Amino acid sequence: MEITTGACRLGLWFVHVSWQGDLVLRVRFSRQGVESSVPAPIRRYCAGQREDLLALTSTATEGDSVMARIYREVRRVPYGETATYGAIAAKVGTAPRVVGMAMARNPTPLVIPCHRIVAKGGIGGFSPEVGIKEHLLSLERRAARKNGEFNPDL
Structure with missing residues (x-):
């Protein structure tokens, strides 16, 4: 499976995400970015919806x-x-x-x-x-x- 990267807004910031399926490899915050695909739970969370993100995993x-x-x-x-x-x-x-x-x-x-x-x-x-x-x-x-x-x- 291929690693996907994308970004979504969080207030004045962008949340940049690298992931593969439900495995999130990296998340970082930046003042710059271009909106693109991120896992749906992260997009909902950043939009202020009640989302606990427990469906996603981390190798950490x-x-x-x-x-x-x-x-x-x-x-x-x-x-x-x-x-x-x-x-x-x-x-x-x-x-x-x-x-x-x-x-x-x-x-x-x-x-x-x-x-x-x-x-x-x-x-x-x-x-x-x-x-x-x-x-x-x-x-x-x-x-x-x-x-x-x-x-x-x-």
């Missing part, structure tokens, strides 16, 4: 490395909710700093929803810009409200 979750275990745990954080770096670290048996490092190296954001992982005292970081993380959390908050799933802690 395969294996038993600390990073893969962190990524699998992050995928368990439900749409519209957040968890702290420390909470993920405790579940995986590592340090919060290691979780932060894994989030910074996440090859498939959205599929592995690193934007849902926040610092104990604030929002935490996000590459390439924390404004994207804020936008994603706001998008999920709005969709959750629309579906009657309001979470005031988000």
Whole structure:
């Protein structure tokens, strides 16, 4: 099967995706792009529809490395909710700093929803810009409200 690449809008950003079937190989954010084909769940998510992206997979979750275990745990954080770096670290048996490092190296954001992982005292970081993380959390908050799933802690 051939690898496909495409992009869709997410507010002022473009989400560039490389995928093969339901396997997402890479997701990146850019200020530039041209709208083209992306997996339907990602397009719906970026349009603000309630979409958890669990039908898509990432090679980053395969294996038993600390990073893969962190990524699998992050995928368990439900749409519209957040968890702290420390909470993920405790579940995986590592340090919060290691979780932060894994989030910074996440090859498939959205599929592995690193934007849902926040610092104990604030929002935490996000590459390439924390404004994207804020936008994603706001998008999920709005969709959750629309579906009657309001979470005031988000």
